Amino acid sequence: MAPNTADQIIDETIRNSGLRVTRQRRAIYRVLSDAEDHPDAPEVHKRAQASDLKVSLATTYRTLAELADKGVVTRLTLEGEPTRFETSDAPHHDHIIDLESGEVVEFLSPEIEELQRQVARQHGYEIVFHRLQLYCRKKT
Amino acid sequence: MAPNTADQIIDETIRNSGLRVTRQRRAIYRVLSDAEDHPDAPEVHKRAQASDLKVSLATTYRTLAELADKGVVTRLTLEGEPTRFETSDAPHHDHIIDLESGEVVEFLSPEIEELQRQVARQHGYEIVFHRLQLYCRKKT
DNA sequence: GAATATTTGAGAATCATTCTAAAGTAGCTT
DNA sequence: AAGCTACTTTAGAATGATTCTCAAATATTC
Numbered sequence: 001m002a003p004n005t006a007d008q009i010i011d012e013t014i015r016n017s018g019l020r021v022t023r024q025r026r027a028i029y030r031v032l033s034d035a036e037d038h039p040d041a042p043e044v045h046k047r048a049q050a051s052d053l054k055v056s057l058a059t060t061y062r063t064l065a066e067l068a069d070k071g072v073v074t075r076l077t078l079e080g081e082p083t084r085f086e087t088s089d090a091p092h093h094d095h096i097i098d099l100e101s102g103e104v105v106e107f108l109s110p111e112i113e114e115l116q117r118q119v120a121r122q123h124g125y126e127i128v129f130h131r132l133q134l135y136c137r138k139k140t
Numbered sequence: 141m142a143p144n145t146a147d148q149i150i151d152e153t154i155r156n157s158g159l160r161v162t163r164q165r166r167a168i169y170r171v172l173s174d175a176e177d178h179p180d181a182p183e184v185h186k187r188a189q190a191s192d193l194k195v196s197l198a199t200t201y202r203t204l205a206e207l208a209d210k211g212v213v214t215r216l217t218l219e220g221e222p223t224r225f226e227t228s229d230a231p232h233h234d235h236i237i238d239l240e241s242g243e244v245v246e247f248l249s250p251e252i253e254e255l256q257r258q259v260a261r262q263h264g265y266e267i268v269f270h271r272l273q274l275y276c277r278k279k280t
Numbered sequence: 281g282a283a284t285a286t287t288t289g290a291g292a293a294t295c296a297t298t299c300t301a302a303a304g305t306a307g308c309t310t
Numbered sequence: 311a312a313g314c315t316a317c318t319t320t321a322g323a324a325t326g327a328t329t330c331t332c333a334a335a336t337a338t339t340c
Binding site for chain 4: 160180198202222
């Protein structure tokens with residue numbers, strides 16, 4: 001078996017972020033890694049339980065916060081709902097939120113990204129991170 | 141005295157949004173109207189108390205939510221802090237957040253606005269509202 | 281001014297999230 | 311592989327933000 005199984009990559013990711021590798025952190029990161037959607041903390045917790053190993057809800061919250069602070073996962077804070085999470089391994093993107101279905105679509109606009117930098121610069125700032133969310137309805 | 145005092149405009153604004161005009165709603169809207177910054181609900185409550193009339197915290201939350209739902213005030217939901225509010229009477233704008241000082245700067249980029257519409261359209265959506273926040277540090 | 285539908289207030293309740301202290305474990309060191 | 315030590319986890323308590331409950335107060339309608 002080659003040395004780069006998905007599991008090993010997960011372990012490395014955790015270790016590289018400066019945290020010890022534990023059963024629980026592995027489980028939580030794996031849930032996010034496998035997720036097609038953007039689950040919130042209780043949902044991550046539920047999936048971790050369901051799939052393999054037991055993790056407490058407190059650890060789920062703590063670990064997600066740690067990983068987010070390390071930059072390994074990203075917080076998705078939508079209007080009026082609990083914080084959701086996604087891995088940071090995908091290239092940067094922003095979000096379209098379908099107000100009817102709740103569906104979240106990812107998109108990237110290099111033009112917008114560049115304009116954002118310009119705007120920030122004009123105000124004497126440089127961007128550390130940003131949030132761009134388009135709350136939409138299906139076009140008629 | 142002309143019929144358009146600030147107070148009368150406030151009353152109209154509330155009435156036009158389909159709500160009855162009450163002492164409390166007036167007070168809350170006035171606080172926001174007078175605010176130079178972007179206060180959260182407890183802060184609005186405090187200022188209402190301080191300035192003139194008594195309003196309960198529950199009513200403050202309820203009224204801000206009502207006015208936001210009616211579109212008369214706008215929620216400003218920043219990363220990791222309680223929801224803040226601003227009146228919707230100012231022209232639309234987005235926000236730069238100074239991560240060090242917490243200062244919030246307003247800006248508007250018609251180019252970005254247009255690109256957002258294009259992106260939405262490309263995905264078959266039309267924008268109902270959006271959030272764009274640039275979390276920044278002062279440029280060195 | 282009386283009738284009716286809304287609105288308010290105080291505190292309880294809820295929801296999301298963080299904290300606490302005790303018990304468990306990762307990863308060096310030998 | 312056993313010991314050591316610092317880092318982690320856990321369950322439940324605690325906190326913080328916000329919403330709910332329903333009786334009392336009040337805005338509009340007649």
